[in-house]
Amino acid sequence: MRADDDVGMENRYDANDPAFLKALIEQRDRRVAELEEQLRSGEQRRRALHNRVQELRGNIRVFVRVRPCLQGETDAPSIEFQPDGESLLIRQEENGVARSFNFKFDKVFAPSSGQDVVFNEVSEFVQSALDGYNVCLFSYGQTGSGKTHTMQGSGNGAMRGIIPRAVEQILQQAALMQSQRWTFTMKASFLEIYNEDLRDLLVMMNSDGTLKQRDTSTASKLSIKRNQEGKSYVDGINEVDINVEDKVAGLAQLEAVMAAAARARSVATTKMNAQSSRSHSVFMLHLCGSNEESGTIVEGALNLCDLAGSERLGDAVTDYWRLKETRAINKSLSSLREVFNSLANGSKHITFRNSKLTYLLQDCLSGDGKALMFVNLSPTSESATESLSSLRFAQSVNAVELGKAKKHVKPKKPVQKRK
Numbered sequence: 001m002r003a004d005d006d007v008g009m010e011n012r013y014d015a016n017d018p019a020f021l022k023a024l025i026e027q028r029d030r031r032v033a034e035l036e037e038q039l040r041s042g043e044q045r046r047r048a049l050h051n052r053v054q055e056l057r058g059n060i061r062v063f064v065r066v067r068p069c070l071q072g073e074t075d076a077p078s079i080e081f082q083p084d085g086e087s088l089l090i091r092q093e094e095n096g097v098a099r100s101f102n103f104k105f106d107k108v109f110a111p112s113s114g115q116d117v118v119f120n121e122v123s124e125f126v127q128s129a130l131d132g133y134n135v136c137l138f139s140y141g142q143t144g145s146g147k148t149h150t151m152q153g154s155g156n157g158a159m160r161g162i163i164p165r166a167v168e169q170i171l172q173q174a175a176l177m178q179s180q181r182w183t184f185t186m187k188a189s190f191l192e193i194y195n196e197d198l199r200d201l202l203v204m205m206n207s208d209g210t211l212k213q214r215d216t217s218t219a220s221k222l223s224i225k226r227n228q229e230g231k232s233y234v235d236g237i238n239e240v241d242i243n244v245e246d247k248v249a250g251l252a253q254l255e256a257v258m259a260a261a262a263r264a265r266s267v268a269t270t271k272m273n274a275q276s277s278r279s280h281s282v283f284m285l286h287l288c289g290s291n292e293e294s295g296t297i298v299e300g301a302l303n304l305c306d307l308a309g310s311e312r313l314g315d316a317v318t319d320y321w322r323l324k325e326t327r328a329i330n331k332s333l334s335s336l337r338e339v340f341n342s343l344a345n346g347s348k349h350i351t352f353r354n355s356k357l358t359y360l361l362q363d364c365l366s367g368d369g370k371a372l373m374f375v376n377l378s379p380t381s382e383s384a385t386e387s388l389s390s391l392r393f394a395q396s397v398n399a400v401e402l403g404k405a406k407k408h409v410k411p412k413k414p415v416q417k418r419k
Contacts, residue, residue: 060373060397061371062372062395062397063106063107063108063122063374064109065108065113065150065376065377066079066081066108066109066379067146067378067379069379075380075382077379077381078090079091079379082108085107086105086108087103087108088103088108090391094385105394105395109121115150115153115158115165116165119162119165125372127173128300128405129285129302130173130287130300131300132289132299132409133369133407133408134364134368134369134406135303135370135371135372136361136369136372137303137304137371138304138361138371138372138373138374139305139306139307139374140307140375140390140393141374141378142383142386142387143309145309145378147307147374151304152258152262156255163283163304164251164254166304167186167285168251170186170285170287170302171186171250171251174186174289175247181291181292182292183289183292185241185287186287187239187240188202188257188284188285190257190261190282190283191222192264193281193357193360194279195324195325196356198222198224198237198356199264199279200220200222200236200237201260201261201264202237202257202261205238205240205260206240209242209256211256211260222234222235224356232359234284234360242254242285278308278322280305280306280308280332280357282304282305282360283305283306284304285301285302286299286301287299287300296410298407301369307357309329331355332355332356332358335357337393337396339351339354339365341396344397344400352366373394375391
């Protein structure tokens with residue numbers, strides 16, 4: 001029933017009749033619900049088209065997530081969110097002068113957005129790894145902005161981060177594809193880049209996920225190498241098999257992997273955070289699927305990076321060793337910025353080798369894969385300068401076009417007919 005029908009009803013019936021008024025309100029509520037659904041549907045179609053255009057152009061997508069205010073943070077928030085879910089405004093006061101800056105990205109998450117909402121937006125990237133693409137998702141931002149919470153989360157419930165949710169989704173999808181004669185194998189590795197050294201965070205685990213008892217000093221020295229096909233890999237790293245057949249067992253293995261990595265990762269106290277990550281950590285999931293009927297083989301990789309905090313030396317340093325760590329962190333992040341700037345400018349020579357981080361991620365950032373950057377922000381006015389710096393960097397990254405991603409499918413093997 002349309003608005004003119006409502007007027008006709010009012011003319012035919014007593015406007016003071018409670019039953020009539022109730023029916024009229026219900027009718028209009030239904031109409032409002034229809035219009036809201038059309039609006040949601042239209043917005044979904046618009047976003048799907050936008051994502052398709054971004055995929056064809058090969059743009060690095062950028063999502064922004066602002067954490068809630070923590071206990072003890074009393075200054076007014078410096079960030080405002082727009083209704084479109086893609087725009088924000090940040091206020092900065094410098095030398096007594098207040099200024100406002102507007103930004104727009106592929107997605108902006110307000111502090112009220114839960115871990116499930118965040119993962120729902122990146123789930124298509126996770127699926128791409130299962131489809132045979134190299135996928136890289138990394139979190140960037142100052143110390144204490146919520147990067148590790150976004151990537152790893154905590155516990156087994158609603159607070160789980162992207163890594164455990166990604167593995168769970170892949171296990172579910174792999175189980176569903178068994179009916180189409182697909183079988184998958186999954187191997188997980190976890191490393192950190194600390195002062196430009198590669199460290200295996202799973203050095204104390206066997207390939208089946210059980211703990212081993214040995215001196216970590218005897219562990220192989222890790223190095224980044226390239227195979228005959230020109231693809232990079234980490235030589236000497238420990239890989240843990242994740243059970244694809246049994247989802248419960250697979251998730252239990254992942255939990256053991258996450259716990260082992262958390263114990264091994266380099267953390268320290270800084271002025272910005274009581275438990276600050278002093279290294280870049282990279283969780284790598286290697287997927288291989290084969291189809292029994294067609295003989296097709298697909299190989300994908302999911303790289304989930306929790307970058308160390310980006311901040312000025314004066315904000316983070318408490319002693320000499322922290323100074324050394326911070327310089328190494330800032331140098332590698334500077335190399336990452338240089339790579340993105342070169343990509344944005346269409347440079348023929350990209351300096352991937354200037355840092356272990358960019359060299360490790362070269363396959364995903366050189367037009368062979370898909371990439372998504374999470375920019376994590378603190379909402380406080382005190383952090384406005386660092387937040388503004390992160391947003392400007394993210395804006396330049398969002399303009400980078402890598403080209404259409406390449407799907408890694410090996411030639412079909414001849415299928416022997418059954419006698």
